[in-house]
Amino acid sequence: MPEDFPRPEEPFRLFFRAALLEWSRQHPRPMPWKGEKDPYRIWLSEIILQQTRVEQGLPYYEKFVRHYPTVQQLADAPEDQVLKDWEGLGYYSRARNLHAAARYVAHHLNGKFPDTYEAIRLLKGVGPYTAAAIASFGFGLPHAVLDGNVYRVLARIFGIDTPIDTPKAQKQFATLAGAMLDPDAPAAYNQAMMDFGALCCTPSQPACRECPFRDDCVARQQNRVNELPKKQKGLTRKKRTFHYLVIRHQEHWFVRKRMGKDIWKGLWEFPFSENDVPEVLLSFEPKSVSAPVRQLLTHQEITAIFYELEFPDALPTEIQQCPLLEDCRLVTLSELKKNIAFPKVIDCFLQSKVLTLN
Numbered sequence: 594m595p596e597d598f599p600r601p602e603e604p605f606r607l608f609f610r611a612a613l614l615e616w617s618r619q620h621p622r623p624m625p626w627k628g629e630k631d632p633y634r635i636w637l638s639e640i641i642l643q644q645t646r647v648e649q650g651l652p653y654y655e656k657f658v659r660h661y662p663t664v665q666q667l668a669d670a671p672e673d674q675v676l677k678d679w680e681g682l683g684y685y686s687r688a689r690n691l692h693a694a695a696r697y698v699a700h701h702l703n704g705k706f707p708d709t710y711e712a713i714r715l716l717k718g719v720g721p722y723t724a725a726a727i728a729s730f731g732f733g734l735p736h737a738v739l740d741g742n743v744y745r746v747l748a749r750i751f752g753i754d755t756p757i758d759t760p761k762a763q764k765q766f767a768t769l770a771g772a773m774l775d776p777d778a779p780a781a782y783n784q785a786m787m788d789f790g791a792l793c794c795t796p797s798q799p800a801c802r803e804c805p806f807r808d809d810c811v812a813r814q815q816n817r818v819n820e821l822p823k824k825q826k827g828l829t830r831k832k833r834t835f836h837y838l839v840i841r842h843q844e845h846w847f848v849r850k851r852m853g854k855d856i857w858k859g860l861w862e863f864p865f866s867e868n869d870v871p872e873v874l875l876s877f878e879p880k881s882v883s884a885p886v887r888q889l890l891t892h893q894e895i896t897a898i899f900y901e902l903e904f905p906d907a908l909p910t911e912i913q914q915c916p917l918l919e920d921c922r923l924v925t926l927s928e929l930k931k932n933i934a935f936p937k938v939i940d941c942f943l944q945s946k947v948l949t950l951n
C-alpha cells in the first residue's frame with residue numbers, strides 16, 4: 594500500500610469486523626438471493642443488480658431463475674429470447690455477456706460453474722467485484738467485494754481523499770478492502786459491508802449517530818462526511834439523435850437487428866438515420882411525428898423521434914429503394930410486441946402507441 598494510504602492496525606481490523614457483523618445481525622436485510630449457495634444463481638443476481646436498483650432487478654432475477662433454472666438451460670436458449678427477457682433492464686451488454694458466459698460454462702466446463710476467483714474472473718462480463726461476490730458467497734473464499742457502498746464506507750472511515758474513479762485509487766481501495774476483510778467469514782463480512790453502506794453509511798444523510806464506528810470515523814471527526822468519497826470529475830455524455838421510420842405496410846412493420854460495435858447490439862430497431870431527418874420524408878407526409886423521447890446511457894444521451902408512415906397497398910418505389918431499409922424484415926404486430934427486444938426508447942414509443950397500433 595502507498596505511504597499516504599491508511600494501514601489499519603490489527604486491533605482496529607478485529608474491532609471493525611466484529612462490530613460490523615454485530616451491526617449486520619441487528620439489521621437484517623432480507624433478499625431472495627441472500628444465503629444462496631448456488632454460484633449460478635449468485636452470478637445471475639449480481640449481473641442483474643449491476644447499475645440497477647434492487648426493486649427494479651428483483652422481478653428480473655425471479656424471471657431468469659424461473660425461465661433458466663440451470664446454467665445449461667440459459668446456454669441452450671436463443672439469444673433473442675434472453676434479450677427479450679432482459680428487455681427494460683438496460684445495459685444490454687450484460688445480457689449478451691451472461692448468455693455467452695453460460696455457453697462457455699456449458700460447453701467448455703461441462704456445465705460446472707468455476708470455483709476459484711481467477712476462473713470466475715474469466716467469465717465474460719465478470720469484473721473484480723462480481724468475481725469476489727461469487728467466490729465469497731458461493732464458495733466461502735476470502736475475496737473482498739468493492740462496490741460503491743464499500744468505497745463510500747472505507748473512504749469515510751479512513752478519511753481518504755483519493756478520487757475513487759481513478760485506476761490508482763481502485764488498486765489502493767482493493768488492497769485496503771482486502772486487509773479489512775474477515776478471512777474467517779468472508780461471505781457474511783462482504784454482505785454486511787454492502788448492507789451497512791446501503792442502510793447506515795448512505796450517500797446522503799448517513800445515520801452517524803447510530804453507527805458503531807462513529808468514534809473512529811475520520812470523515813465524521815473532521816466534519817467531511819458529505820465530501821467523501823471524492824470523484825475526479827463529472828460525466829460528459831455524447832449527444833445523439835435517432836430519427837426512426839415506423840413504416841407500416843399492410844399488417845407488418847419494418848424492423849432489423851442491430852449489429853456491429855455500437856450500443857444496443859443484438860436488439861431490434863426501426864430503420865433510422867442519425868442526426869439528419871431521413872431523406873425519404875421529403876417524398877411522404879408522415880401520419881404522425883412523435884415528441885422527442887430521451888434515454889440516458891452512461892456515456893451517451895439519446896434523443897429519438899419517430900415518424901409513422903403507412904402504406905396499405907403496394908410499397909412505393911422510394912420506400913423499396915430506401916437505403917435505410919437495408920437488412921430490414923417485416924414483422925407482425927404480435928411479433929413486434931412479444932418476440933423481439935427493443936431498446937428502451939423504442940419500447941416507450943411503442944407503449945405510447947399501443948392503441949394506434951391495434
Ligand code: SF4
Nearest residue numbers: 794799801804807810
Ligand atoms: S460515522 Fe457516519 S460517515 Fe462515518 S462510517 Fe459511520 S455512518 Fe458512515
